[in-house]
Amino acid sequence: MPFFxxxxxxxxxxxxxxxxxxxxLILFMILSAWITLQVSRLDAYxxxxxxxxxxxxxxxxxxxxxxDSYSKLSNLNDYISPYIRxxxxxxxxxxxxxxxxxVSILPFGNKYxxxxxxxxxxxxxxxxxxxxxxxxxxxxxxxxxDFSLEIAGTMGISLFLSGSIGFVIRITKGDKxxxxxxxxxxxxxxxxxxQLTNNQVKNIIYVPPETFKDILERIVGLETLSKSxxxxxxxxxxxxxxxxxxxxxxxxxxxxxxxxxxxxxxxEPFSLKxxxxxxxxxxxxxxxxxxxxxxxxxxxxxxxxxxxxxxxHRDIAILRAIGWRKKDVHLLMLGEFMYVTVVGYFLxxxxxxxxxxxxxxxxxxxxxxxxxxxxxxxxxxFGYIFISRRVLKIAPMEAFRMGGA
Amino acid sequence: MSNQETRDDTLIELYNVKKIYxxxxxxxxxxxxxxxxxxxxxxxxxxGPSGSGKTTLLNLMSGMDRSTAGDILFExxxxxxxxxxxxxxxxxxxxxFIFQFFNLIESMTALENVMSPLMPNKDLPDKEIENRxxxxxxxxxxxxxxxxxxxxxxxxxxxxxxxARAIVTxxxxxxxxxxxxxxxxxNARNIIDLLTxxxxxxxxxxxxxxxxxxxxxxxxxxxxxxxxxxxGDIVEIQERRGNRWVRxxxxxP
Numbered sequence: 262m263p264f265f266x267x268x269x270x271x272x273x274x275x276x277x278x279x280x281x282x283x284x285x286l287i288l289f290m291i292l293s294a295w296i297t298l299q300v301s302r303l304d305a306y307x308x309x310x311x312x313x314x315x316x317x318x319x320x321x322x323x324x325x326x327x328x329d330s331y332s333k334l335s336n337l338n339d340y341i342s343p344y345i346r347x348x349x350x351x352x353x354x355x356x357x358x359x360x361x362x363x364v365s366i367l368p369f370g371n372k373y374x375x376x377x378x379x380x381x382x383x384x385x386x387x388x389x390x391x392x393x394x395x396x397x398x399x400x401x402x403x404x405x406x407d408f409s410l411e412i413a414g415t416m417g418i419s420l421f422l423s424g425s426i427g428f429v430i431r432i433t434k435g436d437k438x439x440x441x442x443x444x445x446x447x448x449x450x451x452x453x454x455x456q457l458t459n460n461q462v463k464n465i466i467y468v469p470p471e472t473f474k475d476i477l478e479r480i481v482g483l484e485t486l487s488k489s490x491x492x493x494x495x496x497x498x499x500x501x502x503x504x505x506x507x508x509x510x511x512x513x514x515x516x517x518x519x520x521x522x523x524x525x526x527x528x529e530p531f532s533l534k535x536x537x538x539x540x541x542x543x544x545x546x547x548x549x550x551x552x553x554x555x556x557x558x559x560x561x562x563x564x565x566x567x568x569x570x571x572x573x574h575r576d577i578a579i580l581r582a583i584g585w586r587k588k589d590v591h592l593l594m595l596g597e598f599m600y601v602t603v604v605g606y607f608l609x610x611x612x613x614x615x616x617x618x619x620x621x622x623x624x625x626x627x628x629x630x631x632x633x634x635x636x637x638x639x640x641x642x643f644g645y646i647f648i649s650r651r652v653l654k655i656a657p658m659e660a661f662r663m664g665g666a
Numbered sequence: 667m668s669n670q671e672t673r674d675d676t677l678i679e680l681y682n683v684k685k686i687y688x689x690x691x692x693x694x695x696x697x698x699x700x701x702x703x704x705x706x707x708x709x710x711x712x713x714g715p716s717g718s719g720k721t722t723l724l725n726l727m728s729g730m731d732r733s734t735a736g737d738i739l740f741e742x743x744x745x746x747x748x749x750x751x752x753x754x755x756x757x758x759x760x761x762x763f764i765f766q767f768f769n770l771i772e773s774m775t776a777l778e779n780v781m782s783p784l785m786p787n788k789d790l791p792d793k794e795i796e797n798r799x800x801x802x803x804x805x806x807x808x809x810x811x812x813x814x815x816x817x818x819x820x821x822x823x824x825x826x827x828x829x830a831r832a833i834v835t836x837x838x839x840x841x842x843x844x845x846x847x848x849x850x851x852x853n854a855r856n857i858i859d860l861l862t863x864x865x866x867x868x869x870x871x872x873x874x875x876x877x878x879x880x881x882x883x884x885x886x887x888x889x890x891x892x893x894x895x896x897x898g899d900i901v902e903i904q905e906r907r908g909n910r911w912v913r914x915x916x917x918x919p
Contacts, residue, residue, distance in 0.1 A: 263788050270778070270785065277773040277815075499688055579769045580782065583831065584758020586751055589786040 267589055271596020274573075281572065282583065285565055289605030292561055294613040295500030299551045300636070301613075301629035304542045309378040309388050312498060312536065314544070315510065317341075317517050319531040327352060327492040329353060333528050334497060338370045340520045344502055347373030349381045351496035352486065354477060355461060358433070360457040362411055362462040362517050365473035367486065374500070376400070378470070379580075381498045384454050385447055385467040393426040393445030398467055402430070402441040403467045405449035407468040430466070434480045441468060457495050497531060550632060555636055569597060570648045577653070586654045590645075594649060602641050606634055676742075677839060678704040678727055678870055684735035685898075686720050692833065696722035697737065698898045704873065706838070707890075709865045712875040713882040714895030721766075722873035724841045727873065728761050729753045741838075758783060762832030762870075766844040768818040768824040770831075776823075777803065777812040782831045802830040806860060823851025831859055839871040842866065847877070854881075862888045888909065 275282045306314065312479065317338075321330070327350075338348050348369045356363050366382050368375075379395065380386045385403050387395040404424075412420040426431075432439045432466060433623060443466070448454075455610060457463050467474070477483045477492065486492055501509030501517055521533060570577070580590055610630065672768040685696040697719045704710060704727070706786040712720050719906040725740060729745055738745045740756060748756065757763075770779045780799040784790055790798075803809050816824055825845060832840050833890070842861060844853035858881075864870045865888065869919075875884055882892060904911045 266785060266792065273771045364725050520711065575769075576771050576773075579771055582757065582763060582769070583783045584754050584756075584761075584835075585782075585786055586754050 263589065264284055264592060265659075267592035268294060268347075268601075269595035271598075272634065272657070273595040274576075274593070275600040276635045278572075281568070285568075285601050286605050286608065288561070289565075289601055289637075290363060290608040292558060293606050293633065296551075296554050296558060296617065296636055297613045297625060297629060297633040297666055298616060299547070299554050300633045301542070301617075301625050303547055303551055303633075304626050304629045305388075306547070308376075308380045308490040309386070311500060312383055314501070315501045315514075316381075316519065316536065317499045317501060317514070318533045318534040318536055319499075319521070319528070319622075321494060322530045322532055324459065325492045325494055325530055327486060328488045328490040328496055330494045330531070331488050333531065334369055335347050335523070336492075336527060337497070337524060341412030341517045341523060342370070343371060344520075345375055345499045346370065346502045348497065348499045349373065349378070350487075350494055351382055351457070351497045351498070352473065353457065353459070354481075354491065356466075356476075357410075359461070361430075362458055362465045363473060363476065364457055364465055364467050365471050365593075366498075369487070369497075377500055381500070382467065382496075384451055384457060388445050390452070391448055392446040393443075395445060396467075397444075399471045400439070400441055401444045402446040402471070402472070403447060404443050404456070405465055406448070407444040407449055408443070408464045426550040432476060432480055437479050439472070439476055439480060441466065441472065459493075459495070476616045482549060496534075546558055555640070558636055558640035559643055561562055562640035563647055564640070564644070565601070565641065566598070566644035566648040569594065570645075573597075581653075590653060591649065594645065598641055598645055606637055674709075675705045676703060677708075678702075679737075680727065680738040681737045681739075683726060683733045683738055685719075685726055685731065686734045694915075695898050697733075699727065699902055700746045700898075701736075702893065702903075704839070704871060706867045706871055707865070709782070709862070709872045709885075709889045710873060710874070710891040711882050711885050711889045711892060712873060712893045712895060714875075714877065716877055717897075718877075718895040719898040720877070720895055721843050721860055722898070723875060724763075724843050724875055728763055728841045729757055730763070730885050738838070743902070751825060758786075759835060760838045762835065762837040762840040764825070764828050764832050764840060764842040764845045765846050767802075768816070768821070768828045771826055772815065772816050775813050775815055776808060776819065776827045776830075777825055779816070780834050785805070785829060793821070800835055801833040805833065807832045809881070820853075821848050822856065825849060825853070826860070828864075829857065832866060836868075837870065842872065842874040844875055844877060846881070858885070 262281045289436065308424065318378055334350065341348070344409055348581050350369050351364060351366055363384070364385075368378070380383065390403065393403075409421050409423040414420060415657070426444065426446070430441045430443065432441070449465075454465075474486060477486055477489070481491070483491070485488050490549075493644060501510060501513045503513050518533075525532070533573050577590055582592070610625070614624060682699045682700055682701055683697055684699055686735050687696055688694070697852060700723060702892050712723060714720050717800050722731070726733050729740065729748070733746070740760070743752065771782065774782065777796070777799055780802050781795050784798060786797040787795070800812065802810065803812055808826050808830060808867050811819060811823060816827070819827065825848075829845075839860070845861070849857065861872050861874065865872045874885070886892070890906050893900055894902040903914045
């Protein structure tokens, strides 16, 4: 009971000390926003640039079906499994000859990270959406921005149909119906796009793995996708284990490349695709910047704690004199700290969200928000513990003398 | 009065208490070997010029400061043997303190200031704390100013709030360190009346420090003991014996 009572009182003290609280709220908001953006930037490395930093990509030099590639990919998976966190296959199915192809990514084997899926297929990853948004539910899809269907009429007349965000493609066979709502568009002129279509179709729709399976199993009537001869493998992506800040990543990448070169004969027609790599140094530079900001946050926490405790020196002395225990004073101060931290943090989310919209920076992810909150809370706690321990050791009268009361 | 009765009545005992504190690199003697007995229900006036050690003496007796030498017993327990937390508990439950400069918390209302000694008490619900604080504010006639912040109150009003804060825990003893030094005559009279009322009606022990010899003389009709300090030493103790004041040569228990 006194726990909440004292924390609430502390927050009320902060609200009443308007000038000081508002000054710190603004400073805190800016620092928190900076931390959030920086963490979000680091987070983007492990997602947006996932394939270019941690990926090994294989593409077939000639058309190969899922059925024909199955044993090759199983063999590869067995070989590289200790070094990867997942192997993903980009499958293609020609839904309407010459017009529409479906693509999707399915994990191969049991070892994969579901959060990698949106980032593995570079052409359709969330940050490549030029209008609309990324898929958030099963019956949604992303199409090429110049999506259009040509319907040939009589006497040489053709009809072109195009759609905008939200249009629904209904796939039917008998009484079986699957609707796919197109929620986003990507540019079809990006590199690698033609490899996905193989110039067979004009339009391509990316659908989530569940929908892909659903269409092929319920509508087309296939039993096992990975052994089908009408589904084609367009790309194989292995995401290598190891964090970007860890040296193990380089070692694992090398191991995977070595294994693939040992298997090159068996893997044909798959061959390594050179991808434009991003130097891990970029990442390390941003990591250093983040560490610097964390240090600044710690400094800020200490400074804030110092100012609050200095400002409240007299109050602490009074409270100790009238019989408050150290832990009671701690709780009161904690309430004041929490007010500034929590309010400052929520304001910082607003500020950083506005910033990401204005400069088209990567959107804030929940993990970056949680990490930045943790950094801020640790900083403020560190500051408070560092300062208050010294102050509360002093006898009340000594504190009065220091506080000038 | 038998010897046993005398000992049961004893609240605080001081035996050759000394306090030396640092001022820069210098050692300053605050109190040099004071011995004194405070009985329950006493109204003791500690009188002495500025720098004579009145505040130091009150701080030591109330457990707000530690002595350099000698023993202070509060209800037979040596303060020296108490941990910081035990001493804090003692201050919270048994002692009320009224400061010369009021020492109210500026960002708390009058009511919150009065509630503050009870806030850490886990056995009291919020409503009970508020009721007790309102009652204490009522005792000092400050109910109508309960929502005012200290900077919205006059000196006399602030001191009344400070008294309400001191009595809200229903303490055994109240230490009042020059409580009227900052007040005009009318407010000063009101505060003295309040303290006298507490002593006579609730039998709360009062120890009041003052630099004013005039005030000390005026308080003779309510006080039970007068202690005169000079340069950190007790130079004279007077005790009321019936209607007479008797100079006692030594205050040693």
